[in-house]
Amino acid sequence: xxxxxxxxxxxxxxxxxxxxxxxxxxxxxxxxxxxxxxxxxxxxxxxxxxxxxxxxxxxxxxxxxxxxxxxxxxxxxxxxxxxxxxxxxxxxxxxxxxxxxxxxxxxxxxxxxxxxxxxxxxxxxxxxxxxxxxx
Amino acid sequence: xxxxxxxxxxxxxxxxxxxxxxxxxxxxxxxxxxxxxxxxxxxxxxxxxxxxxxxxxxxxxxxxxxxxxxxxxxxxxxxxxxxxxxxxxxxxxxxxxxxxxxxxxxxxxxxxxxxxxxxxxxxxxxxxxxxxxxxxxxxxxxxxxxxxxxxxxxxxxxxxx
Numbered sequence: 001x002x003x004x005x006x007x008x009x010x011x012x013x014x015x016x017x018x019x020x021x022x023x024x025x026x027x028x029x030x031x032x033x034x035x036x037x038x039x040x041x042x043x044x045x046x047x048x049x050x051x052x053x054x055x056x057x058x059x060x061x062x063x064x065x066x067x068x069x070x071x072x073x074x075x076x077x078x079x080x081x082x083x084x085x086x087x088x089x090x091x092x093x094x095x096x097x098x099x100x101x102x103x104x105x106x107x108x109x110x111x112x113x114x115x116x117x118x119x120x121x122x123x124x125x126x127x128x129x130x131x132x133x134x135x
Numbered sequence: 136x137x138x139x140x141x142x143x144x145x146x147x148x149x150x151x152x153x154x155x156x157x158x159x160x161x162x163x164x165x166x167x168x169x170x171x172x173x174x175x176x177x178x179x180x181x182x183x184x185x186x187x188x189x190x191x192x193x194x195x196x197x198x199x200x201x202x203x204x205x206x207x208x209x210x211x212x213x214x215x216x217x218x219x220x221x222x223x224x225x226x227x228x229x230x231x232x233x234x235x236x237x238x239x240x241x242x243x244x245x246x247x248x249x250x251x252x253x254x255x256x257x258x259x260x261x262x263x264x265x266x267x268x269x270x271x272x273x274x275x276x277x278x279x280x281x282x283x284x285x286x287x288x289x290x291x292x293x294x295x296x
Contacts (some may be wrong), residue, residue, distance in 0.1 A: 021245035077215045088234045089278035102224050
């Protein structure tokens with residue numbers, strides 16, 4: 001009887017030890033996605049201005065590039081929920097009304113700068129004849 | 136951008152009725168079923184202002200069909216886990232975007248609308264459909280609130296090429 005008591009106690013101890021581990025594992029496996037922090041309670045004026053300007057500049061140029069979208073998405077979470085919602089709402093209006101047009105690619109929106117070199121005759125570089133190309 | 140962001144199912148019958156299919160995937164063509172997976176935007180206009188819209192399309196088709204002449208794009212994402220943004224652009228140049236908060240407070244209790252959760256079901260071959268409504272139908276630059284979001288992951292939509 002004593003033996004079985006010890007045996008049972010041992011089993012209970014094992015169960016007692018295993019239970020927290022099991023609970024821990026289940027808790028980890030069943031953890032729900034945590035809601036992200038609501039964001040700051042006050043806006044950084046510079047950041048708010050930058051984000052507002054981003055929309056303003058896009059409206060002026062009538063183009064919304066992938067880069068604009070990235071910058072917008074990066075800045076929004078740093079603003080207060082109120083500012084975030086206001087600016088994001090503004091963005092939906094500009095897009096849907098086509099006040100700003102989605103650019104197909106960053107290159108399409110901002111073409112590479114054209115060459116501003118002044119054409120010079122062959123062998124003449126900046127008014128000086130290059131001896132290597134003087135014919 | 137962090138892994139953004141979403142399944143409700145729409146019966147095949149609804150899709151067949153709605154679709155005068157212009158793009159038929161190889162898989163679907165073999166079965167004779169037509170599934171329109173191009174990006175489509177339908178706006179309800181009033182006095183030159185879109186008072187509401189619906190946008191739909193498969194992410195894979197939007198990517199495959201994007202050309203230099205016209206941009207097709209569709210997708211939804213979240214930047215804060217508390218709201219979602221949706222955006223669509225079809226081949227004709229029409230565009231639509233909306234935003235919606237993921238939760239509402241009812242009698243002091245915050246209730247999730249499940250938008251962010253639906254984003255978790257979204258993958259590169261998903262078909263999505265969302266709808267938006269103008270917040271102020273009299274304002275030409277009115278903002279738009281999303282009123283629904285459906286995410287479908289079905290074999291009838293061909294994967295990205």
